[in-house]
Amino acid sequence: MALVVLFSTLSFTIESHYCGDHLVDTAVFTKAKKCGVDADTTITPTKTKSCCSDTVQVIKGQDQLKLNTFSDLDFSTQYIITTFVYSYLHLFKSLPKQSIPHKNYAPPNLILDYQVLHDVYII
Template identity: 50%
Template sequence: MKATVLHKTFSLFLAFLVLFSTLSFTVEKHYCGNHLVDTAIFSEAKKCGGIDAEDISYVKKPCCKDIVDIIEGQDELSVKDFQSIEKDTCTTLVSYVLSYTFLFETVAKPIIPHKYYKPPKIIKDIHVLDETYLI
């Protein structure tokens, strides 16, 4: 029971690890001067006031700027066959698996010889009869 739950949890963790390692996205930030106006993930950031300073012709130096951070994931996943592993690596892998396979052996159930023994019924208190008291 515990092994199957552990196995499913570990498989789910590895699936999410592959998913998030291949995920790529962009983060776009829009600044007006030194003030951050908007940040957007997967879409375009909203501009300040609807009119960019770049659109106005009489402003010599535009005060607005856009910064785009592209976070790229892994593009190619490499899958190796068991036949493509080198001989030394294969030997190490097999010895590792075999050593851990025989490490955990099941223990035989112990035999309890007096499991079904019923003691005799006590009719009289033996300590009182023999007058042996533990002081």
């Protein structure tokens, strides 16, 4: 539920830089890299129309959340939720603690590996 609230309130921008009809760069949360054609003003000192364009898409998230409390619900809904929670909590019963008799048992050391000795392998 927290992830749903996080992603529904998240706002971000997508910037794209086009050189003519060719997409040069797309960036989320940062500025898009330029192609460098706009910086070349030493050759043509007159003001000419650039072939490059930038597009910015702003995706806005939800900025107001409605918070409901348990007391805002009607009586029948409160009763159903309370009954469900009570029955679910008492649905599972814990098992009695069992003793493990071989908990501290250490197996004997193997002197010979009989599977290798007799060439018996489980495949």
